[in-house]
Amino acid sequence: MGKHKSTKRYMPWYLVYYETYISERLSRLREKRLKHNGNALRELKKRIGILDYKYKGKSGEDLSSTTLGGKKSGAGFTLVEALAVVAIIGFLASIVMIRVGTAKKQGKDTAVVAGLKETRNAAEMYFNQLYTYEGVCDAANTTLSDQGDFGRIKAYIEQHNGEAGVIGCKDADEGFAVISSLNLGDCWCIDYQGLSKKVILGAGEECDDKLTTITCP
Structure with a gap:
């Protein structure tokens, strides 16, 4: 041993373990398995208690992860490595889902704002016909009327401001204001003066609580 190029680089050699077989064929099969199967090599190291032994090549490099033939082990992932990969994939997937969810909410909020602006157009047409804004809201003056375009x-x-969405409305003969909750939080308000703005909610506030007059807060 040590005369062939495949073993010479590991000199000097010390006998720490040996196996015997009844035929050359079996011994060569065992040798082949150790050279090309990382699991078999690890089991051998475990058996002889040198799992933490650092193999050094002739130039001093660490050869602990090589097979007996000097080639890198072909072993697969360990359980810890596999779990780490799964965790990373799960983390990245959660980020993607959050971003997709946010994009959907942004799209719905855009639709809410468009609906509110359309309310102003409908209210102006209503005023041009009846010379009053009363009727833009319902009889209780709390939300949009269910009549006609409103x-x-x-x-x-x-349909777009969410299951817990709120629409507030105030009208009078001379003006009106409508407010709606948004999916990403806070509210959007429009009024007869041409205002179209985002309204920030305080702790525990609802959108309809913010609207107390016929102008946006």
Whole structure:
């Protein structure tokens, strides 16, 4: 041993373990398995208690991860490595899902704002016919009217501002204001003066709580 190029680089050699076989064929099969199967080599190291032994090549490099033939082990992932990969994939997937969810909410909020702006157009047409804004809101003066174009717009906004969405409305003879909750938080308000703005909510506040007059807060 040590005369062939495949073993010479590991000199000097010390006998720490040996195996015997009844035929050359079996011994060569064992040798082949150790050279090309990383699991078999690890089991051998474990058996003779040198799992932590650092093999040094002739030039001093660490050869602990090589097979007996000097080639890198072909072993697969360990359980810890596999779990780490799964955790990373799960983390990245959660980021993607969050971003996708945020994009969907942004799209719905854009639709809510568009619906509110359409409310102003409908209110102006209503005023041009009746010379009053009373009737833009319902009889209780709390949300949009269910009548005519206002009912259609109300249904459209409710379709996009979420299951817990809120639409507030105040009208009077001379003006009106409508406010709606947004999916990403806070509210959007429009009024007869041409305002179209985001309204920030305080702790525990609802959008309809912010609207107390016929102008946006």
